[in-house]
Amino acid sequence: ANKKLLLLPGDGIGPEVMVEAHRVIDWLGRTGRARFDIAEDLVGGASIEARGTPITEAVIERALEADAVLFGSVGGPQWDSQGFDNRPEIAILELRKRLGLFANLRPAPVFDALVDASPLKAEIVRGLDLMIVREATGGIYFGEPRGIETLADGTKRGINTEVYTTAEIERVARVAFELARKRAGRVTSVEKANVMESGLLWRQTVTALGAAEYPDVQLSHMYADNCAMQLAKNPRQFDVIVTSNLFGDLLSDLASMLTGSLGMLPSATLGAPDASGRRHALYEPIHGSAPDIAGKGLANPLAQILSLAMLLRYSFDMQEDGALIEQAVAGVLASGMRTADILQPGTARIGTRTMGDAVLRELDKL
Ligand code: NAI
Ligand code: MG
CATH class of the missing domain: 3.40.718.10 (Isopropylmalate Dehydrogenase)
Incomplete structure (x- = not known):
């Protein structure tokens, strides 16, 4: 058909x-x-x-x-x-x-003819072919409790909560592992396991899935703040990055600017x-x-x-x-x-x- x-x-x-x-x-x-x-x-x-x-x-x-x-x-x-x-x-x-x-897939390819459109030096971005996989339906943008509350003394407080279940983490990590198999075979999982419980669960879950089902894919972990720095310093170290909704939002916008060409970039949501x-x-x-x-x-x-x-x-x-x-x-x-x-x-x-x-x-x- x-x-x-x-x-x-x-x-x-x-x-x-x-x-x-x-x-x-x-x-x-x-x-x-x-x-x-x-x-x-x-x-x-x-x-x-x-x-x-x-x-x-x-x-x-x-x-x-x-x-x-x-x-x-x-x-x-x-x-x-x-x-x-x-x-x-x-x-x-x-x-x-x-x-x-x-699963939101955001590639950041640098075409040879466009290396000098990048704000980074040509030798840093030439041949860049990065894929960010961003979790797109969970995390802090949707987690409960959320809202703006007024306290007894009249102060207000705004609340968002990052919530991830193992099932949510596994399904997006699976997308990243499968992609890596068709690419350079490397996944970098990005969170802040040092200060966030949801980040710690993210790291544990991706590690377990990788060991059980994707031993052929090289998995590494990185804190999100360091990842932002590494994207600006040496973006070619990455093949596939998998991360949460919030971090993926920020990191994929940063990565897209490395290519110097907003009108050139596609995306997929699966x-x-x-x-x-x-x-x-x-x-x-x-x-x-x-x-x-x-x-x-x-x-x-x-x-x-x-x-x-x-x-x-x-x-x-x-x-x-x-x-x-x-x-x-x-x-x-x-x-x-x-x-x-x-x-x-x-x-x-x-x-x-x-x-x-x-x-x-x-x-x-x-
Ligand atoms: P934008 O991406 O539409 O435009 C930003 C700048 O880039 C503008 O100067 C524009 O002329 C230029 N630009 C964008 N795509 C281009 C292309 N293919 N070729 C040449 N130049 C291009 O972002 P902006 O201005 O923040 O938003 C405009 C409207 O688009 C808003 O209503 C916004 O909500 C909406 N929007 C929709 C999205 C979607 O449908 N998924 C995503 C982002 C914004
Ligand atoms: Mg955005």
């Missing part, structure tokens, strides 16, 4: 960059590499305008039925005054919750495999809807296209086709093509469509 894809372009530059990813999907079909049944629907502000809500139940049903979801980005200033529960960003939170997407090995998954660029450049044809489509490459790798185990797309992107960059977001002096600037054209031309050559 054909693979079922759901495209959710969203708002701002989302639809502009999704069109270019769609052309790559069409290329895969045309060249006989893969056949997809493609559906497309509204999320975010676009859905608020048309349907009065950031995501409808029908769209969630379609996402649950799809083999994979390719998401653009949502949000924009025109919806910022919406109530908390009706913001465009609710769409992504709802999808995460309903599809059970607990659920747990069922008995038949099928898992829900959503792929999206890490950038937002970029309202400042929306509608101008200036957006860099490469993060969306690289998100498609991740989709092929992780939802369909199409490693070769994923690699082909990544090579095409590297080739385009090597030929000097740059959209406005890539901070390198002296390179000619092109728009969204020209960049999409260049990727297709490069694919035809490979």
Whole structure:
């Protein structure tokens, strides 16, 4: 049967960059590499305008039925005054919750042609190929008790609690170990076991799982503060980093800046495999809807296209086709093509469509 894809372009530059990813999907079909049944629907502000809500139940049903979801980005200033529960960003939170997407994969690759876009020295980042696996549905952002309380004397206190169960730690660690097996074979587990109970349980649980099921993967542990320092000092020491929701939020933003190119970075969020090995998954660029450049044809489509490459790798185990797309992107960059977001002096600037054209031309050559 054909693979079922759901495209959710969203708002701002989302639809502009999704069109270019769609052309790559069409290329895969045309060249006989893969056949997809493609559906497309509204999320975010676009859905608020048309349907009065950031995501409808029908769209969630379609996402649950799809083999994979390719998401653009949502949000924009025109919806910022919406109530908390009706913001465009609710769409992504709802999808995460309903599809059970607990493992957020954030690669930080440095393309050879972009080494001098990094704020770090070229010799430190050349060849960097780092993957951060962030736990995405548990931890301090969701743990109970939480809230703001008023004490008897009128003082207020804000409370968040980091809670992790062994099951939550094991399932995200498993994702990291499996990834490492297909990469350089190394996992660094990051927490603060020195000062946090949940961090201590994290370390014990990952250690036990590694010893029992992944003895072939080289496991090491690092405190989160040291990890931040090591990412700036010597990021190439890492292969796969696995960490909590909070630390992963911070460390993955830091790691993404090492690449110097926000408009280049894809991500994946995966659920747990069922008995038949099928898992829900959503792929999206890490950038937002970029309202400042929306509608101008200036957006860099490469993060969306690289998100498609991740989709092929992780939802369909199409490693070769994923690699082909990544090579095409590297080739385009090597030929000097740059959209406005890539901070390198002296390179000619092109728009969204020209960049999409260049990727297709490069694919035809490979
Ligand atoms: P942003 O990522 O949309 O933009 C930050 C800066 O980077 C802007 O100057 C923008 O023009 C530029 N930029 C981003 N992607 C680019 C691309 N592909 N090509 C060229 N330039 C690019 O972040 P910002 O401005 O903080 O948020 C804008 C809206 O996007 C907000 O409503 C925010 O809530 C939403 N957002 C949505 C996300 C999602 O859908 N998952 C993630 C992050 C933000
Ligand atoms: Mg963040």
